[in-house]
């Protein structure tokens with residue numbers, strides 16, 4: 369009964385979600401996002417997540433789309449997706465890239481998750497090869513349901529491919545499960561992020577995972593700066609789901625789920641400075 373009610377709520381609120389998430393006075397006029405075009409984009413994204421096995425919701429994709437649509441075309445930068453699985457989120461991001469004239473760079477091993485490395489606490493939840501989507505599967509899904517002409521594909525382990533890539537990044541979507549993979553992606557993508565840029569993650573309920581974005585040690589060590597913080601840390605972005613948490617108690621709350629991701633921005637700050645005794 370609870371699950372049915374949650375499903376009904378999800379389905380009945382689809383049009384309102386599209387309208388409310390994309391309701392912004394900042395969307396750049398050159399993208400001509402009329403109400404009809406917003407609805408069309410949102411519905412395509414929703415149906416794509418039904419047609420392609422996808423680890424993230426269309427509402428998360430819409431939140432990422434909003435940041436891209438709000439950025440004037442004069443701001444440089446590609447959209448990078450690290451972690452594509454079967455290409456569900458890539459397909460939806462490719463649609464926004466077509467509207468905005470940007471390139472989507474899809475990075476993945478196309479062999480699933482790498483083996484666990486020592487010290488990675490998230491690795492205990494996964495096995496090597498989980499979430500495999502081959503390059504053929506991903507390109508075929510994007511070709512059928514998205515905008516393949518806007519995409520470039522980078523195959524290989526992030527540790528090997530990301531250090532070799534260059535050029536400005538407007539938005540990065542890092543959906544990579546493991547702490548080691550998150551570390552590598554943020555380390556190599558952050559310097560490329562333009563001042564107006566954003567970095568989204570999917571694993572927003574793990575407070576240890578999210579802690580990277582508040583770790584003064586990490587940001588000092590790799591970028592000699594203070595941490596940027598993370599909007600949605602611990603619960604995900606408030607995009608219509610109910611979630612009280614913590615994650616360890618999820619089985620007690622069958623009608624709740626947090627699945628909307630979180631984000632930070634190059635210009636944001638998550639740094640405490642008030643130490644009255646100093």
Ligand SMILES: C[S@@+](CC[C@H](N)C(=O)[O-])C[C@H]1O[C@@H](n2cnc3c(N)ncnc32)[C@H](O)[C@@H]1O
Pocket residue numbers: 421422423424450451452453454455456457458475476477478479480481482498499500501524525526527543544545546549
């Ligand atoms: C959860 S899936 C991505 C789901 C997808 N974004 C979606 O919404 O459907 C995680 C992906 O990250 C990739 N991945 C994780 N760590 C990686 C690494 N170190 N190098 C390359 N690919 C990696 C896996 O191959 C997998 O496709």
